[in-house]
Amino acid sequence: MVFGKTTQATLVPAFDITQRKELPPTDSYERYLQWMLKNTKQTEPFLKAKWERSREILQRQDIVEERVLQAFLMAPREEFCRPYNRKNAYADAAMPIGYGQTISGPHMVSRMTQNLRVEPHHRVLEIGTGSGYQASVLAELSNFVFTIEIVPELTQETDEIYKKLEADYPQYKNIKRKNADGYYGWEEYAPFDRIIVTAGIDHIPPPLLQQLTPGGIMVIPVGPPSGQTVMKVTKNVAPDGSITLEREDIFHGRRKVIFVPFTAGKGEVHSIEKDLQKKDSGKKEQK
């Protein structure tokens, strides 16, 4: 069977985020600032910009959960920007990082992260490492982050950023990285509870849907190159094996549950013609 591969090799996180005693306070800027200055190497101008951006993020309801907000407030976005963009790290904009790629804007990252509803025990697969910022936010929320980047040079550059930051942010040691075509997922660590795709494509890759656990959530931009819709896909498998997929627009809340007809097993090539023929012949017989 394609779905329902439930046996996973047990993974041990390099750093258990659930053991952290404290996370940054979110009730006032002063307390947040003091805490961050004491516990991280982040500096005041960036912290201020980040705090201000977080207010806007809350207002736009990109983030609605305290722990996602804390993840945003922890991650040092400036470290993932290219030097020439560093000072604008918290501007409401995507910015180039070379290789024709961008670091997504803070609102987009927040909205996508929030929609994933990540828990610490979740295996989270990211397709499109890019700057590495999205995975750094995910690493605040889960102990098991996997990320795949298509461009070898970018994989290398981002790898170096992580290595540089790991001393101060041990949670980044939990991010497994590789250079590959994300279309096929990461079979070795599948299935995943959460999948986030940051590169646009004209369809949901079937291998990724296959590697999503029952109850799993995928956030993915789908559409033609000129305009993609970021959607959240939730996969539900009922005890009787019937599968439903729910598609939802993460910005406009419209959602729809669709039922996936259940078939017998992996490898069977389903033939609609056969079904229709059967149906037709059934009807003829009835007549």
Add this chain to the structure above:
Amino acid sequence: MRTKLSSFRLAALFVLSVTLIAYELAVMRTFAVGSWSNFGAMVISIALLGYGLAGTLLTFLEARIRKNADTWLLVSALLLTPAMAAAHIVAQWVPFNPLLITMDSTQILWIASYYVVYSVPFFIGAIFIGVSFIAFRDKIHQLYFWNMLGSGIGGFFILGLMYVLPPDRLVGPLVLLAGIAAYLCTLEYRWELRTPILNPWKVSTVGLTSLLSVVVLLVAGDIRVSDFKPISYARQFPDSKQVYHTYGPLGEFDAFQSSFFHFAPGLSDNASSNIARMPQNAYLGLYIDGDGPIGIMRKLKPGEEAYMNYLPMAAPYRLLKQPKVLLLRLGGGIGAFSALHHGAKQVTVVENNPYLLHMLKRDPYFREFTDNLLYDPRVRVVQTEPRAFTGSTKERFDLVEISLIDSIGLSSAGGYPITENFIYTAEGIRSYLSCLEPTGVLAVTVWNRLNPPRNVPKLFSTIVAALKMDGAAHPEKQIFVFDLLLSTATVLVKKSPFEPKEIETLLEFCKKMSFTPCFYPGKPDPGRTFDEILEGYDKQMKGGTATTDLLPEELYQYTVSWLTQGKERELYKRYVFNIDPATDDRPYYTAYVKPASIPLVVKNLKDLSEEWGYILLVATFLVSLLFGALIIAVPAIGRWEELFQHRKGTLQVLVYFSCLGIAYMLVEIFLIQKLSFFLEDPIFSTSVVITAMLVLSGIGSLMSGRSSLPRNRLLTLAVAGISLSVLFYIFLLSPVLDALLGAPLLVKILLSILFIAPSAFFLGMPFPTGLSYVSQKRPNLIPWAWGVNGCLSVTGSVLARLASVSFGYRLVLFGAILLYLLAWWMFQSLTREDGSKDTGNANLEGSDSALTT
């Protein structure tokens, strides 16, 4: 002898006019290859900004120029060579990124810097032309003729160059041309020798400058392709290998092989649970001018083909057994493969892109890759525009399919440009329906453009309008619509009403695919009322969170119902976007913004970023208005006393030349747009129209210069001629073009020239007639009048596009007639006020010239 020297200067003007137009088109190609082709409109405005600025400057320098015109001509022609090369090179280093335009305000500055950089060569070129007008004010008609002829030939010259040179190398030959113009200006007249002679110093300076400019271009003139062009991305795929490269006027074509290309637009989510795996290495990526990719599909092995059953394009094959299929556009071949996979008896593919066809039919690599798809005995390829085929064929098909062609060649940065699209118009749909067998089906699949939905409702209104044109009594019985939420929507239109059994079959298909049936005959109304839905989208558009969870299928259902129940007017009025049917008179399927909601769209542009093509158009219009106002105002303020006080008629002159500037462009842009459909590609219509109009207008100018009619009467004749030919365009051109669609391209080009000829001939008369009057009565107004005309032409060119989007071609053309009548009236009042007996153009020729040496 003086005449001889004048001939050299006129020749220089001719060569320079060739250069400037060719350069303008080369810059457009540069933008298309390096960043974004939609900046074409911007290049025209940059060029004309240069003209306007030059006109303004010359207004102040007119007296000085007359004393020393030769030097001005030589210096401006000489400066043009390095200026053209430098602008091209510097522009490559502007870090503009269209992808970020809605997020990063500094991008606007980078656009402005393009204006600064590129306006320099146009400014210098325009100084040359302006100085010629001042210097040769006794030969206005001849001058205008050579200027027009040069510009016209420039269009064809660059088109020819595009066949032989890659986009990176187009500027070099143009720099040499400018060098020739400069060389022609080095000739001096020596009274003692009574003949023109060469000045060796000047000649070597010209030669050296041109040569150096070309060398610099060769070294540093490569177009820097933006990192954000899709092609840059393909180059970075680890296993990517370029397998094809060619170039020509239709673009630069590059194909890449990589295992990283994956295409399956609209693929049902159910594929994941029903097929073992997707086919690997199934596609090549084809990029046109760096945009795309279009997936060129290989022949799949039997086991791999299953996924085709999960694409929306599989739907019509549930109804048709062994159909005869007509595919409008080849795309990357997936439609043809899918048709064969579903048992099509015969597949006719209509595709007009010669490069794509050449690649797939002649290149051995692609023939092998596609397993000779286009040589399959069941497949027939017709190389023409879809409508040229459907409008002329007598064949009948079981299925006509248009699948996702509106997104071919688009890039993430480009959004959906506002361009003419004659595929999706009511007349177009009607033409496809006419090719169907009585029980045949037309299948159209498009991407759903949501938040709020726009393209699918517009497609519905267009289809329903086509069915009504065809006299369908119950169009609602002929339509079946399904979509995949947040992905594609497919509309099936049957030539006759759908049978209940067919509806059942399609519903079953949708169920198996988890596609949502949005509309079908007999579908019960959704729970929500249409008022609630319309209000919901209204709120969403205004930036507020919609109170209801709006599903597009509900809107789609009501839209089709209202359209077929005669409530379309109310629907168009109430819906947040313009969803009127696209027609041949208003062929803008991708234009959805209602003029009244422009402020709202600007305010929420981040959410509505796909609409920025329209907003860019509006912005370009406003900028051109601003430039126009400045170019009119600066001389007016600077030389108020001289131009206005105690001088009657200045205002009339101003209005006269403004009207001409705008109205000429309204007609020209209309012809380019309208003929883009007839001549099968915008590049052909642009070249044919520009060249034919300029040359024929030039001839009109020359003839009017020789006419002994008083200017008043000449202008009356011209305006009458223009009005009549424009009325022909309004009432007769469409049916005439439709009837001739099937003719060979060359014949169509000749016919087009024939249609353009009468209007272009007469359009060439008012400008030089006015200018020759001005040069006689108010010579100090020449550069200003010329500059105002040039600048308002920019406004006219953008206005033409904007107004055709909002009001359709007919109104634009009526507007052009009105403007010419206004100009005529201005001229009459001018000559009346003047009181002098007007003697006509011909008497002016041969009078005093500034070119005395």
